[in-house]
Amino acid sequence: MEYPQQRRSRRDQYHIPLNSTLSRRGRRADERLQVSRDPSQNQSDSAYGIGARARRQETERFVKGTGTYVDDVHLPNQAFASFVRSIAAHAEIKRIDAEVARTLPGVIGVFTAAELARGAAAVVAPPGIAQCPLATDRVRYVGDPIAVVIADSRYQAMDAALAVAVEYDELPVLVDPERALAPDAPLLFAERPNNIIEELHFATVDADRVFEEADHVVRTRLHSQRIAACPMEPRAVTAAYDPGSDELTVWVSSSGVHGVRGRIAQALDMNEANVRVIAPDVGGSFGAKNGVFPEEIILAYLARALRRPLKWAETRIEHLSASKHGRDQTHELELAVRSDGRILGLRDRIVADMGATARADNSLTSAFLYMSGPYDIQTYKVDAYGVATNKAAHGSVRGIGKADAAFVLERTMDVVARELGIDPIEVRLRNFIPEEAFPYRTATGANLDSGRYHACLHRAAELAGYEQLRREQAALQDRPGIRRGIGVSFVIEPTNAARRDFGGGYGACRLRMELSGAVSVYPNVGQQGQGHVTTITQIVAEGLRLPKEMIHVFDSDSVLSPYGPGTGSSRSSVTLMPAVHVAADLLRTKILRIAGHRLGLDPSDLRLDGVTIRSVTHPDRTLPLREVTQTAYLNIDRLPPDMEPALEVIGYFVNPNIVYEHDEMGRRNEFAAYPYEAVIAVIDLDTTTGAIEIVKYVSVHDCGVMLNPQIVLTQHLGCIAQGIGAALYEELRYDDDGHLMNGTFMDYLLPTVNEIPDLVVDHMVTPTPFTPLGAKGAGETGMLSPPAALGNAIEDALRPLGVEVRELPYTPDRLLRLIKAARGNGSGTAVTEGIARG
Amino acid sequence: MVNVCVRVNGIEHQAEVEPRLLLVHLLRDVLGLTGAHVGCVVGRCGACTVLWRGKPVKSCMVFAVQTDGTEVTTVEGLAREGELSALQRAFWEYDAAECGYCTPGMLMAAHGLLQRNRTPTEAEIKRAISGNLCRCTGYVNIVRAIQAAAIEVSEEE
Numbered sequence: 001m002e003y004p005q006q007r008r009s010r011r012d013q014y015h016i017p018l019n020s021t022l023s024r025r026g027r028r029a030d031e032r033l034q035v036s037r038d039p040s041q042n043q044s045d046s047a048y049g050i051g052a053r054a055r056r057q058e059t060e061r062f063v064k065g066t067g068t069y070v071d072d073v074h075l076p077n078q079a080f081a082s083f084v085r086s087i088a089a090h091a092e093i094k095r096i097d098a099e100v101a102r103t104l105p106g107v108i109g110v111f112t113a114a115e116l117a118r119g120a121a122a123v124v125a126p127p128g129i130a131q132c133p134l135a136t137d138r139v140r141y142v143g144d145p146i147a148v149v150i151a152d153s154r155y156q157a158m159d160a161a162l163a164v165a166v167e168y169d170e171l172p173v174l175v176d177p178e179r180a181l182a183p184d185a186p187l188l189f190a191e192r193p194n195n196i197i198e199e200l201h202f203a204t205v206d207a208d209r210v211f212e213e214a215d216h217v218v219r220t221r222l223h224s225q226r227i228a229a230c231p232m233e234p235r236a237v238t239a240a241y242d243p244g245s246d247e248l249t250v251w252v253s254s255s256g257v258h259g260v261r262g263r264i265a266q267a268l269d270m271n272e273a274n275v276r277v278i279a280p281d282v283g284g285s286f287g288a289k290n291g292v293f294p295e296e297i298i299l300a301y302l303a304r305a306l307r308r309p310l311k312w313a314e315t316r317i318e319h320l321s322a323s324k325h326g327r328d329q330t331h332e333l334e335l336a337v338r339s340d341g342r343i344l345g346l347r348d349r350i351v352a353d354m355g356a357t358a359r360a361d362n363s364l365t366s367a368f369l370y371m372s373g374p375y376d377i378q379t380y381k382v383d384a385y386g387v388a389t390n391k392a393a394h395g396s397v398r399g400i401g402k403a404d405a406a407f408v409l410e411r412t413m414d415v416v417a418r419e420l421g422i423d424p425i426e427v428r429l430r431n432f433i434p435e436e437a438f439p440y441r442t443a444t445g446a447n448l449d450s451g452r453y454h455a456c457l458h459r460a461a462e463l464a465g466y467e468q469l470r471r472e473q474a475a476l477q478d479r480p481g482i483r484r485g486i487g488v489s490f491v492i493e494p495t496n497a498a499r500r501d502f503g504g505g506y507g508a509c510r511l512r513m514e515l516s517g518a519v520s521v522y523p524n525v526g527q528q529g530q531g532h533v534t535t536i537t538q539i540v541a542e543g544l545r546l547p548k549e550m551i552h553v554f555d556s557d558s559v560l561s562p563y564g565p566g567t568g569s570s571r572s573s574v575t576l577m578p579a580v581h582v583a584a585d586l587l588r589t590k591i592l593r594i595a596g597h598r599l600g601l602d603p604s605d606l607r608l609d610g611v612t613i614r615s616v617t618h619p620d621r622t623l624p625l626r627e628v629t630q631t632a633y634l635n636i637d638r639l640p641p642d643m644e645p646a647l648e649v650i651g652y653f654v655n656p657n658i659v660y661e662h663d664e665m666g667r668r669n670e671f672a673a674y675p676y677e678a679v680i681a682v683i684d685l686d687t688t689t690g691a692i693e694i695v696k697y698v699s700v701h702d703c704g705v706m707l708n709p710q711i712v713l714t715q716h717l718g719c720i721a722q723g724i725g726a727a728l729y730e731e732l733r734y735d736d737d738g739h740l741m742n743g744t745f746m747d748y749l750l751p752t753v754n755e756i757p758d759l760v761v762d763h764m765v766t767p768t769p770f771t772p773l774g775a776k777g778a779g780e781t782g783m784l785s786p787p788a789a790l791g792n793a794i795e796d797a798l799r800p801l802g803v804e805v806r807e808l809p810y811t812p813d814r815l816l817r818l819i820k821a822a823r824g825n826g827s828g829t830a831v832t833e834g835i836a837r838g
Numbered sequence: 839m840v841n842v843c844v845r846v847n848g849i850e851h852q853a854e855v856e857p858r859l860l861l862v863h864l865l866r867d868v869l870g871l872t873g874a875h876v877g878c879v880v881g882r883c884g885a886c887t888v889l890w891r892g893k894p895v896k897s898c899m900v901f902a903v904q905t906d907g908t909e910v911t912t913v914e915g916l917a918r919e920g921e922l923s924a925l926q927r928a929f930w931e932y933d934a935a936e937c938g939y940c941t942p943g944m945l946m947a948a949h950g951l952l953q954r955n956r957t958p959t960e961a962e963i964k965r966a967i968s969g970n971l972c973r974c975t976g977y978v979n980i981v982r983a984i985q986a987a988a989i990e991v992s993e994e995e
Contacts, residue, residue, distance in 0.1 A: 055930060062938025063926040063945060065873020065913030072872035154863065155856065232877050232885055232939040232973050283875070283939030284973050316878040529937025529974050714933045714975055721976030745882035745971070753964045753977040 049542035050773065053710040056534045057548070058281075058527075067281040070236035070253045075309035078238070079108055081299055082157035082312070084147040084164045085322055086139035089175075089390040089738025090188075091168035093137055096147060101163040106156030108306065110164060112147045116301065133267075133294035139168070140188055140356035141392050142739055143322030148298055150310060173738040177330070177353040177387040188388040189358050198352075198360035198386035200368045202666055204443055207381035210345035214336035218419055220412045224404040224787065225808040226328040226353065226732040227725075229397045230750060231528070233283020234314035235323065237296050239303035249276045250300050255289045255528060256566015261558040263292040264300045275300075279556040282528035286722065287396030288323060289528065290568045320743045325732055326397025328353040329367060329404040333412050336379070341420050341427045345379035346372055346443075348408075354386045357393035362497060365670070366401025369444045373409045374453050374492045374676060375431040380443035390738040396568060398722060399493070399783045406491040407808075410788035414488070414795065424488040424792065425461055429454055432490075439657075439769070445667025446494070447657050448674045449768045449776070456700050456764055457490055460678035463762055464698040469682060481688045484695075485797025489679045489789035494671035495777025496574035498658045504571060505672075506654040507579030508562035511540065511587050513647035515633050517611055517625045519544065519551045519587075524564030525576045526556025530779060531711040532572060536580050538708060539773075543584025544591075545608040562650055570777025573707055574672045575655050578771045583651025590647060594628045597640040657770040673768045673776035675703035679785040683793040687819055690812030692728065692790070694757035701781060702764040705774035712778045713761060719782030720759055725751040727786040728809050798822070844905045846871065847915030855902050861895075862886040864902035865912060873913035873942040877971070884970030887943035887950075888912045894950035896969070913942035916949060924994075925949055928987035929980070936974030944970050948984045956992040960985065 048054050061067050084096075098110035109115075113134040135146050147164055151157035174180040174188065180195040188195055211217055238251040248270065254260050257277040265272035282289065295312055303310045314323065329352045336345035348371050352364045368384045386394075399406075417427040432453040433440045440448045461467075469486055476484045498505035508524040523536055533553040540551050554560055565571070588608060595613040596603035605615050613628065615621035629647060631638045636645045659669035682696035699720060706712040729749040733741040742748045767774025787808055794805050794815065801822040807814065839854045846869060853868050860879075865871045865888070874897055877883035881899040888897045889911040897910075916923045922930070925948055935941040944967055951958055951966035958966070963984045972980060 059930045059935045062935045062941045063929045064917060065942045067938045230973055284937040710933050714979055717976035717978045718974045744880050745878045746880055750971050752968050754968050756977050
């Protein structure tokens with residue numbers, strides 16, 4: 001196979017060898033721990049514009065331990081909440097006995113749905129919350145909140161919650177979505193005709209005919225397992241009500257303050273303007289903190305009702321069992337393939353386990369629309385069913401829906417390659433959307449903005465030394481009990497979701513230059529560790545030519561920030577950052593117009609230069625910035641005649657790539673930009689233990705222009721690590737009675753430092769043409785590949801046994817079972833000595 | 839209630855506490871030192887790691903009363919007179935924190951390591967932080983930051 005020289009853009013040279021060796025005295029850290037080939041790209045504070053590897057400002061408070069997360073907000077006289085949760089997966093509540101609990105020390109009150117309803121017409125489920133905040137008559141999953149205890153201390157609240165006795169009338173439990181689909185299945189929601197909460201169908205006209213005429217039809221049945229996002233900070237709420245002003249302030253560990261604010265106001269029948277929601281430092285989300293949760297509404301309600309500040313901090317068990325879960329889709333995918341490996345059509349049936357919710361999230365739609373991934377497949381038919389079961393509700397987890405789609409497609413691409421005897425890289429190259437076809441409209445109407453897929457995969461192959469790897473692999477298969485496998489994966493990641501009634505199509509940022517020249521920045525999207533403060537400061541600093549010390553970015557606060565959809569869907573670099581750029585432009589323009597008027601010069605002749613405005617043609621003609629701010633605020637008689645006072649602007653950026661209107665076939669474009677990644681993973685699989693060692697993991701990632709390459713890189717590394725967790729370790733397991741089997745970090749396994757191999761990461765830069773900055777989202781892509789790439793590598797390693805791995809995660813016991821089963825089938829005859837001995 | 843007298847970051851504190859109060863809650867809720875974070879309360883995530891008697895411990899696994907008459911160091915005690923320690927600087931320089939929630943625990947686990955071993959190998963660094971989970975960074979930059987800090991600290995001697 002040939003890998004022609006790919007075209008590389010100017011900023012491609014960004015390869016970090018992470019294979020660092022051990023610390024020894026007398027050697028400089030940066031000799032071995034080389035960050036970049038180009039020393040000028042090392043982190044610094046001096047270059048602070050767009051594209052600089054600016055050091056993250058927020059890190060300073062984190063290393064000092066002075067970050068402020070919700071549970072760090074201590075209010076005088078605060079009381080604590082603890083929830084009583086269902087231990088039955090599906091039951092009618094016969095009786096709730098809180099008498100004993102109410103007598104325990106420190107207990108202020110125990111509240112059930114009935115008590116809340118008595119308190120006011122309040123706390124009904126507003127749209128957007130899956131269920132009533134507290135269970136009324138029925139519980140539908142283990143962890144469903146039934147009652148809340150308020151007490152003077154954390155421990156007293158938890159003690160009393162344990163003392164609340166609940167009697168259940170158990171109902172039949174549904175844990176298998178296929179069973180829940182059956183016509184005779186018990187119903188989770190009596191008001192619905194069946195357990196299907198979402199049903200989606202799409203077909204191009206000729207879909208079935210292509211399959212009848214195809215040379216080959218490749219079929220797979222693949223399942224992405226149920227996982228949890230597990231940010232290190234669980235969710236938390238602090239709420240305080242001031243009766244004098246009738247203002248309610250709620251601190252939440254949330255991705256979106258405005259959504260929470262609206263729902264609280266609605267549930268409490270308050271004027272929305274009187275509700276203030278603040279998200280201070282948020283200790284990670286990965287989708288887990290998207291949306292509005294029952295606890296947020298209940299705490300807000302009780303803080304007002306009890307006239308006392310209240311706090312609740314989610315425990316890890318609550319996070320794993322009663323927050324939201326992700327993935328859990330089963331796909332039956334068929335690809336119609338020509339004998340040369342060209343894919344002519346795609347058919348899929350998706351059944352998604354949505355858990356105990358009556359409302360669909362975005363997962364099924366995202367999988368449903370993007371099954372063709374990076375490939376030019378215009379014949380497309382997908383039938384998708386989101387089904388309610390007795391598990392915790394489904395919601396966002398990094399890569400929602402898109403990860404399931406990518407996993408299924410990329411695993412199946414390898415099956416195509418194997419069945420047709422084509423190299424897995426080659427089969428992808430033959431099907432990629434070509435560079436000249438962008439922007440490319442997929443079968444379902446998605447407008448893929450830009451891409452150089454061939455170049456990206458070529459680059460990964462070159463970086464991994466693919467041909468050499470294949471030669472080595474052949475030589476290495478003699479080792480007893482160890483099989484070498486090579487897995488390829490290529491994924492696209494739709495970023496910045498936007499659709500009707502959901503929002504997300506624009507970014508907004510308010511900038512105010514104060515009288516001193518300092519700049520206050522209020523973005524409409526908050527952060528959860530993505531370094532937004534730094535990136536936003538970089539854009540403002542470049543736009544206004546000001547030192548970063550004069551710029552301050554505020555936390556997400558519904559009072560201060562423009563309305564926004566919340567962080568998620570990797571949207572910030574696609575819509576928010578362009579809005580910051582627009583805001584800085586607006587403010588600069590106004591400053592220069594004022595200065596031009598004062599100096600009697602054309603504004604186009606003026607430049608901002610630190611705190612001075614200078615004429616380009618007459619460099620001696622200057623005006624201090626302070627003169628401009630004084631003119632804008634104090635001496636407004638000196639403003640240009642048609643100009644409003646003050647230096648406050650809101651910049652908006654509407655992404656033009658979103659297509660809201662569905663056409664007659666249902667086609668639309670729900671995402672603004674499409675980053676992508678090629679991965680080549682090399683593993684050694686121990687056939688005696690079933691354990692996998694990742695020998696090499698090469699990722700070539702293209703998320704367009706990197707506003708801060710260091711931030712992108714760190715995000716991407718973490719994303720890959722989380723993907724490795726999803727591939728090898730993480731799975732929420734329910735038994736047949738609907739009990740979660742692994743609800744703590746002792747048994748739900750997150751990767752530790754020892755599970756992350758050396759990662760080789762390279763970046764290509766193919767800007768999106770739809771924003772002024774050219775950046776695509778960078779927060780999720782790396783998570784998509786590991787389940788596919790490592791699964792492909794496992795099947796590659798076990799090829800002589802014909803083992804098919806169709807379930808995640810790839811745990812040693814699962815792999816051992818498959819190996820044993822394959823040997824039992826007699827297909828082990830072709831097995832090498834090493835395998836046979838293992 | 840039991841009286842606890844504990845020296846935290848060089849300052850002596852007295853408190854009346856329930857015997858079952860965890861050290862992490864003494865630090866956070868009673869003493870107002872919120873640098874140690876709570877992530878699991880089963881001793882697995884390490885976000886609450888502090889030094890107790892000079893060694894890293896998960897402060898959710900220690901009762902406050904056990905620390906009576908002893909010395910505890912938290913992340914707030916790493917910087918000296920406002921000057922960041924080599925380890926804190928390295929975490930900043932090598933972009934070893936994203937959301938920052940695990941960072942204090944990581945720093946204290948690493949600090950404990952460097953207290954007893956100024957020239958740790960990569961394997962020793964990984965062992966020292968293997969009880970600390972990070973969901974954001976993938977650990978790569980954390981290991982590099984600790985290596986860099988170790989070199990700086992050992993060169994200063």
